Every structure is written in C-alpha cells, then in structure tokens.
Amino acid sequence: MMLRDVSSCNTYNYGDALYWDTRYVQEAGSFDWYQCYSALRPYVRHCVSTSSRVLMVGCGNAVMSEDMVKDGYEEIVNVDISTVAIDMMKRKYEDVPQMKYLQMDVRDMSFFPDESFDAVIDKGTLDSLMCGTNAPMCAAQMLGEVSRLLKNGGVYMLVTRGPKFLLVTSKLYFETSNNCCFLLCVDNIW
C-alpha cells in the first residue's frame, strides 16, 4: 500500500479543483482513499447488485471501479472535477467498456437526466466538499444532485470519515426522498 506524507496537507483545499489537479499531476499512480474494494466488498455486494448502473462520484485515481468490474459489475460511470484525473483514467481504461470517465462537478450533474442510476457510491467526496469553502451549501447541492439521479429505491453508499452531524444530515436527507442511504464510517484514513 502507498503511504502519504500528510505533513503539508491543508484539508481546506479539498473542495478546490486546482488543488486536486495539482495533486494528480504529482501523484500519477493510483490511490484508494480510506479503504480499498476488498475491504468494502461485503457491504457493496449486499447493497448494490452487479447489474446496477452505478455512478462513482469523485472517483479520483482509485482502483475501486476497476476492482468492482473484475468482480462482475457491468456499468460504472465515474465522474470527478479533476481534468487531470479523468484524462489519466480515460487513457488507462480505454479498453474497458464497463467503465466510463467524465469530468464533472458533483454539484451540477445536469448532464444526466433524473433517475439515471441504481446506485451512487461516494468514497471521500462529500468529505472533501465538507472541507472546502461554503461547505454546507456545496454538500446540499451535491446531495440534491445525488438524490435526483437515483432511481426510486436507489442506493447512495457514502464511505466517510466525517463527523456525526454529516452522517445524520445525509441520512435524514435520503429518508425524506425515495432513496436509501447506506453509511460506512471509516476511521483509518491512510
């Protein structure tokens, strides 16, 4: 597993596209935040069927989607605000038809019609927005879009190390719509 030097990290930058572009230029390999698919697999397989159309929000350069495809998932659309990450991942997976990569801001995913996905997986992206400026507004915009894009009964799987209020907020948000929200709280980040 790759280890990070976090001594110079300023989490206030995590909501900033330029920060992520710079970081992905410097770290051209792959990295999975929090946990990799093998650890999350029991939860993912329980909540998301392999025939689901899945949206991976803030995919970064993680191998999570690749591992899911190897495990039988048929369609995963990956979005990220970082052009650098998306270009890199498009090249890497150009021969894998189960995965698509699109540069997009999760606060405005109007490119997709309503109810486009059976499941949305978020590993660390809502957490990133919560570190940026205008955090409550950005989080509300993102959750609104996630809810709009989910089919009736769709699943939002949030892998987070956010504080309790974030978990409660997300859960309440989805309890008031026709979607389900599954929260996995991780405590080891690196």
Ligand SMILES: C[S@@+](CC[C@H](N)C(=O)[O-])C[C@H]1O[C@@H](n2cnc3c(N)ncnc32)[C@H](O)[C@@H]1O
């Ligand atoms: C903590 S990293 C997690 C990356 C990946 N999901 C993983 O598990 O390794 C957060 C990701 O969210 C992306 N991101 C941050 N703000 C975003 C936004 N507004 N729209 C889309 N992606 C965003 C970043 O570019 C970064 O790739």
